[in-house]
Amino acid sequence: MAPSKRKQSSEPGVIPGGFTALSLKFKADSGSCHAVCVKEHRVRAEKNSSRPLDRTLFALNIPPYCSEHVVRELFSQFGPIQSVELREKPGTTDPKESKLSKYFTPAQKEGFRVGYIVFKNSSSVAAAKSHPADMPLVVSTEERPVRTGLQKWVHQYSQSLVQPDKLQEVVDIFMQEYDKKKEEESERLKKEAEQQEEDGEGWVTVTRAKRGTKARPHSEVANQKALQKEDRKRKRKELLNFYTWQHRHTQREHIAELRRKFEEDKQRIAVLRAQRKFRPY
Amino acid sequence: MKRKTNGSATIDPEKEMEEAASSHSEGEDEGEDDGPTGAKRKVTETVSEDGVLRPLKLTRGELYKPPTAEELNQLKEAESLFHCSLLKMQMEELLKEVALSERRKRLVDSFVLKVTELLHTVPQTADVELSDLSWLSGGVKMPFLLVPKAVKGKFHMAPPAAVSLIGSYPLGTCSKPRVSVDLAVTIPSAVLHPKDALNQRYPRKRALYLAGLAQHLSSSPDIGTMRYSCLHGNRLRPLLLLTPPDKDSSSVTLRLHACPPPGFFKPSRFHPQRNNVRTAWYTGLSTEQPDAAEPPTPHYNSTVLGDLLSRAHLQFLSAIASQCAAFTEGVALLKVWLRQRELDQGSGCFSGFVGSMLVAYLLSTHRVSNSMTAYQLLRNCLHFLASTDLTENGITLAKEPDSTAPSLSEFHSAFQVVFVDPSGHLNLCADMTANTYKQVQHEAALSLQFWDDPTLDGFQALLMTPKPMIRTCDHVFQLCGLVKLQASCKKLNLLSELMDHSGNYVQTALPFILSLLQRGLGERVRLLTHSLSPDPEWLVDSEPPKHKDQPPLSFGLLLNPEIAASVLERGPPADSPKAAEFRQLWGSRSELRRFQDGAITEAVLWGGTSACQKRLVPHEIITHLLQLHADIPESSVRYTGGVLDELIRMGRETCSTGEEESLKVVQSFDDLSRKLWRLEGLPLSITAVQGAHPALRYTQVFPPVPMKLDYSFFGREKVSRALVPQEGKPCPIYITPVKVICHMEGSGKWPHDRLAIRHIKAAFHIRLGELLTKHHRYTCHATPTHLDICKDGLVFRVQVAYHREPQILREDISPEGMLRYRDNEEAQALEMETLHRPYLTSTLHGLQPQHSSFGAVCRLAKRWLGAQLFSGDISEDVADLLVASLFLQPAPFTPPGSPQVGLLRFLHLLSTFDWKNSPLVVNLNGQLTAADYTEIRNDFIASRETLPVMFIATPKDKKLSIWTKSGPSVQMLQRLIVVAAESLRVLEKQLMDPSQTQDVRVALRPPLDAYDVLIHLNPKQVPLLTQAVDPPHATFSRGTMPGSVPSCGGALPVIDFNPVGRYLAELRDAFGDLALFFCDPYGGTVIAVLWKPQAFTPQPFKTSQMSARRVEVTGEEARTVPNVEAILEDFCIMGEGLVKKVEPRSERWVV
Incomplete structure (x- = not known):
């Protein structure tokens, strides 16, 4: 311009x-x-x-x-x-x-x-x-x-045809790098593990390393699993319908359940009535 | 139930129930019991205004207060008798709906009183000959077809001997809609002669008497319109219909019956084997024959007898009703049930009167007790109907019939269905055909089945869903030009029967045609039903309509899917005595054939090679039999069984609807999966090969077809020599990639990193391709995301999956170093692709062998969705699931047996399902139990707001409805419901109304006036053009040529290149915030654009919301609005070469 x-x-x-x-x-x-x-x-x-x-x-x-x-x-x-x-x-x-x-x-x-x-x-x-x-x-x-438009899409289509050898090359390069990184990582871990092992005189160096091999990996799932296991153990020990009060309790629960259902049905009917859903034709 | 400590509060629940039960009294007695009203207030609180169910919260006190004995009983009863108290309450509500209001009753009473007074003032006239009609003046005609014309006898008008109410109204079983009140007018005995029962003299006098009444009443201002009709289509029993004048005219119809004085004729005269219409008189030929040789006239006899006994029946029923409290309600429910099934009206119907008599029969034989509720009465009635065949073992209400009464066997020889009245002389079901009764039985059995199913809403299925024939039966055909039946009567030699039916050739021929078809169709049909011709109605001053004027007879076929489509009808061996019978039935079509097992038998071979032709074998049979035996030409049979097939026909020339093509794709896939399994030399083994494409479950609308390619049409890629589309030529043929998921074995070799997994998968694709090319010479193309394999002219797109990948995508390390899992979209999409969709595909694939029409229904449904521009909102998976639900939970129908009925039910489901308040549960493989249903329901209600508007639960997905998560929106669902209802209306009208031209494509042409912009596409560049609803005549060469396709080798074709799809994706990417884009994916040449209203309100300037908008500065404030002119131009620019024209239709964008 x-x-x-x-x-x-x-x-x-x-x-x-x-x-x-x-x-x-x-x-x-x-x-x-x-x-x-x-x-x-x-x-x-x-x-x-x-x-x-x-x-x-x-x-x-x-x-x-x-x-x-x-x-x-x-x-x-x-x-x-x-x-x-x-x-x-x-x-x-x-x-x-x-x-x-x-x-x-x-x-x-x-x-x-x-x-x-x-x-x-x-x-x-x-x-x-x-x-x-x-x-x-x-x-x-x-x-x-x-x-x-059309020109672009035809061009795009031709571009999308990938040559397998070129793709393979890319994959190989990436994986090599990845493997190298992995190796370095495991090397590092090994070193840390070595540090924690007893030396000849029975001494262990205690470091502030974040994740030693011996430390359990903390994950949410593992945490929850442990908690559930505890729960199940407790439940197995419990007696059901053994004492009279327990029996009474079950009955009471049953009636409450029926009542709840009844109320729910009533509510449903009220909704349907409001929508005039009872006209057969 | 606000008061907890109060003693009265504890009995609240049953007060509630009583209140619900009391149908007439207004319920709330004012005063001390504020319990019910209190409870009501609470209910209205939990129910929000928009009619959405909210989770119920009850306080501990309410739940755990000590129960009283009554409450316990109530709750127990509800638990054991009903699945829940819901059904009981629903029925009570329904009864309230159909019961007559007090106001209506007062209106009826006053009208009856007025008419009765008027009737008593009928003047006496002079004696005239019966055939002399000159005394009738004022244009009033006689409601009778005078065939033959001449009859002896005298007639004069005289005031009625008595006028009294009969039928449902005095019994209290009269129900809405169409309130009709029957009034019996007794003809004084002076007018009649004891011998009048002979030769239609009595029916004619009766008709004349009604005409006389009509003439008298026509001058009265208290009467609205006056019309004639006849009882259950029987022309010998005309009725005079009266309505109140003006505004009340629709509220009630008074039906005047004329009847002889009680005991005027001896009932024994009307024995089913006696003759009361002389041949000599009827034919007019004076052949001297002894009386004994006259043929019996059972139907004629029963019409006269019916008049004679109507009062006695009322007395009998009132006596029964007074003993059983729930009688009226039970009958009302039964009537609703019958009406929903179109069984309660017309000639030979199972009327409400027969229903009451049936309940009375059950009560008088102590099959039900007097203390039962309406609900139990209905259930027992249905059970009785389902288990008793009245065509074989008739029943009688007569306790001790007199000696002249005929025996049951005599009734059976004269009538098809036998149910004898209390007098022992009259068969209440005289006009009913065996097929109608079989239909009643079938419906009753089906209803009981639904009733017992805890996963169903029995109430909806039994009493609330109408079952019109077109939506119930798999195939329907109509006999047009009923006058042809006259010839059939002659051909079938039915003179004496015609005399018995007093010239009604339609009713005469019907049972014979039915039995003929039943014999011919045999095992192919489970049920053959026919419509009941409706009662004609005509004004008093016009001539009665002829028999041929009634609407055409419709017949419905419920097919037996395994046998219905068989092309071979194998008969008895040539030398057996039955062979002659077989030859007689099939005529020249029967030929001797030798079979592989060595037997030589008579057989009939029908035409048809493809599935869609085979589906129409019943059509061929019916036209052949009707032509051969009843002289009914093919042109008067209007068969609607395959009319919709043309919508999914493959190409113009072929006569296949895609079943064969689908099968080929599946077979090719099976072969590929075997080959993949056997591959050696992969670093990890394959654990599963699963299809994830509609074509692999028989539900692809237009399944891929192998095509031979013309290489000269395409360009070539330089290195791989793969075909590429060329600019300037029409878009090449679209080749669908069929998606296949290939699961690899889990192993420690897999990296634990998302990017690395992606690379490894790419390496797998390359390796798989190499091996397949090496061993099987398939042309393959590997990309990072998939591998395309050309095999048998089809393209399979294999995607390698690693089962732990979604989990790895979800991994996330919290700041404390804790490994946690967080759901994200990427993982969900991957799971959908590699887990849910293959599973759904294999499950639905399993439905096809069970229900042979499943695939075709899915394809029709999706064709409709596509044509109506809903494909973007209802994905293919959702559509297939919706159709699957029709097959897995067909209540109140049976699973669809033809594509046509399937589509109609699909539209009905869309238009009526209450998405707001109920989840649609698709019980794939029957994995869900009743408890699961309740759980799904409760979860659904508890979190309704956060769930998708269309909630579909499957066994693997009970809480989230993954398939409908991304759509449709509320607005689109609303539109879908409206369009579906309209399409259903149009289609049903076309299929059932012979006066309409059949162009079913009307239901697939979307209304385009609601859209703001239409983008017209250049048909040349639309690759799927031939699949359009109205394919244009111009065709384009798309690089194919005729010839067979080699199974392997060749250049890589152009795969998945659809400019329309790419254009749509770009438009949605660029302008998705401003507008919605709709297009029919099957050859649509128009893209409809709808601006989003909220995007067009000016918004303050924001960096994140600036796309395609322009800024308007007013003082210090900057606001943005969409830059419509530029956007419209962009539509053209982005679709350069594809877009023909952009047509803005509304001026809404000028903000």
Whole structure:
């Protein structure tokens, strides 16, 4: 976009709350625009090092046909871009998932998304924010057409055909790493176990290790099982209908049960009567 | 029961009961006993306004207070007699509903009084010839078909000798709706002649007398409309129907019977073997025959006798009723029971009068005691009916019949059903056919079965559910053009019977047609029923309708599913004497055949190769027999047994409804599972191979069919040479992947980490694919989530499962280091996929051999759901479960024996089930006991609010209803109920009303005016286009060609590529918060969009709710509304190439 044009156009669409609305069109001849709201990224404590506070633009309402690549193209007019990250909801990412290969990343919802656009220079953020509202960004142009609809699905289908050897390779790499990690872990445990064993003179080093091999694994299920076992043991010892008071008690319970049923039935009838459910025809 | 310490409080419960029992008196005597009212107040407190059951809370004091003897008795009785006191209370409520109110009774009494006064003022007229009708003026016609016309005798009008109430009203058994009060008008003896019983003279005089009364009454302002009718369709016994004028006209109908003075005729004249209609007179031919050769006229005789004895019957019944307190209520219940089964009206019905007589019979023979309750009377009646065959062993109410009375055997030789009245002369069931009685018996036996089943709501099944023929019988056919039956009478040589029925050829031919069909259908049907022709009604100034004018006769078949569809009718050996009989029955269709066991027998072979053709063998039999023996052409038989089959027909040319194709898929799967089991070289062994797809339980609407592919139509992937769709060509044929779950052995080798398990599973998919390609040359394609296997032209999608994976997904370490399990969506989804769905599939698969129409019903039901755009809300599994419930708990019907009746009952279930207050229990494999049912019910009521709106419990899932968790919503369920009711109405009307054109597809065309936007799709890109309800004429080449499919090898086809599905998923992802999207998955070319109203109210600006919205700034405030113009454009952009047109229909979005 030429800077001269920007001068002619009117004010950028500013919204209370610090956002600016940029309009976005799919094609140059499209009739209506989406409003993409942008703002400098600002959170109280950003742990994520990939989103530096001064250079990151936070964008809302990015239509589903804008991939990361398209967003990069669109916003590069405001300055060189370092990275683009699109997400369903604002928030931080789980670093573990991001490391996975493309075959194993779970499919994302293809809806409207929020984006974190990291520029190389902090001035670009301001440039984007001051972009006028009546100069829409255009997603698909002659030079870089964006696939949608049937074209996209046919492309997707071809992409989904996985080569077994490539997949196998990915699996092998992952499993090797996993095995290595496992080994390290067991190594560590072994070391801890060794520490707890008696040394030649009968001494045991007592450490503050969290989970020794000898310590029972604490789990909820095990806890409950133990409690239930106790219960059952107690029940087995109990005598039923042995003393007269117990017998009386059972009878009383029986009558109470009948009464409860009777009351329930009455209630049910009342409901049905209210709904006029007794008209046979 | 608020007062606990008070002595009177302890006897509250039975006061409650009494109050419930007292049907007439308003119940609450004001004054000291505030107990009942207090209790009532409490009940209304627990019942909320919206009619939802809440768990009941009783205080300890109320539960454990000392019981009194009465209360104990009450509770004990409720426990032992009824499953619970509920049934008893329900019946009492029902009785209150049908009983006449005091106001109504006063109205009836005053009207009767008025009419009686009027009747006594009938003027005397001069004597005229019987055939002279000129004295009738004012347009009043004689309610009688004059066949033959000439008759001798004199007639004049005279005031009645007596006017008295007879029938149900004076007995107190008259019940709503259609309150009709019978008034007997005694013709003075001067008008009659002792010989009048001969040659229809008496019936004609009776008709004339009624006409005379009508003429007299027509001038009175106290009478509303006057119509004629006839008693139980018998044209010899016309009635004059009177209604009060104006606004009360619908509240009561007064039926005037004319009858002879008591004892005017000698009952012995009407012996069933005596003749009272002379052939010479009837035919008009003066053949000189001795009197003895005249054929007996038992039906004619019993009509005259019925008039003669009506007062005596009333006296008899009142004497019985005065001894038994519950008589009237018992009869009322029996009448409701009969009415729900359409047995209580029309010619040859089991009327309320016969019902009262039956109760009287049971009382007088001491089979029931006078002190029994209404509930017990009904039960004993049903038991008696179920166990006694009145067509073989008739019963009589006559204690000591006089010597002239006929014997039971004489009755049996003249009538099909025998139940003799107290006088010993009249058969009360003279007009009833044996088939009607068999139907009564069948219904009674069925009802008792339901009554004893503790898992059922017996009350609903017995007394509240109507059983119209179309929903009860598996196949139904109608005889249209009843005039053809005249020819049948001639063909069957029924002149004397026709004379006996005084020219009513329909009633004459009916028993013979029935017995003919019964013989022909034999073991194929469990029950052959027919509709009872309704009593005609016509205005007094119009001619009586002809016999042929009555609505067509309907016949219902309850099929014996194992035999009904057999194409072979094997007869006796060629040399046995029965062979001639067999040949006579089947005519030219019978031929000698030699069978594999060496026997040479007569046999009939019917056409039909596919299941849907075989289902119609009864149709073939019926048309053949009717044509051969009764001269009824095929064109007048309107058979509705397979009309709905065309909805699930596979393709246009084939005449199969998918049973065969389903079977092929299942067989191919069985073969695959065997091969998987035998695979060697896997690191872990396979423990189970389970199907998890509707096609593997015979319920896929259009089961996958192997197709030979035209490779030139497709593009190729570069490396694997797999086929890929090409842009610019029509969408290739859709190939359904059939989901299969393959459980691997548990072992220490499995990693204990969710990501690692995912990778290991991918490795398994690759390995399985390699082995299958190596050993069996199947084309396979492994992905991280599944393995596609092409086999026999079908594609199986195998997914490896590890049984501990859901548990591992649930694992979570608490901050204290305690290992705990937390449920999450991911684990639930996985469990659903690998555990619940395979189990459901195998269980439902087991239903098919037991009920051969199960699959077809499921498929019809799902076709309907799809066409009405409910597929997104009612998943396939839920639909199958709903249909399964129809088979597992058919009360009050029998399990559906044809797809048609199954669909009708499915719609009925949807439209009437009370989802708000009751769980639908599907007792798969019969694993649930009565105790389980109660437990499910209690759990359901205790946590109704948190449970899904549609609650379906199965043996494996008693508390959560996992299948309906994700939908439907309340609004969608409501709509479903409305649409189902409407579809049911339309379908039943079409199937039963011959004047309607049969286009059952009407019920599958959804109303589209309720939607806001319609997205029209390009049919070229809709792969399942041929499955549409109205498939377009244009067809597209989708890359298939004729020819057989090799069982293995070949390139990987395009699997599971459906642009419509992908488009819908994208739309829902993007705009799911703003709108709902509906589409028929079976070839629908329209996507209907409904905006969500709450999304269109302006909302304050929020970063989390900004999708597809636009901001409106007013001062300091920023509000967002959906950006509709952009969204509509997005619909086009996202469906580029698929969308033909986006049509906004409402202006609602201009907020």
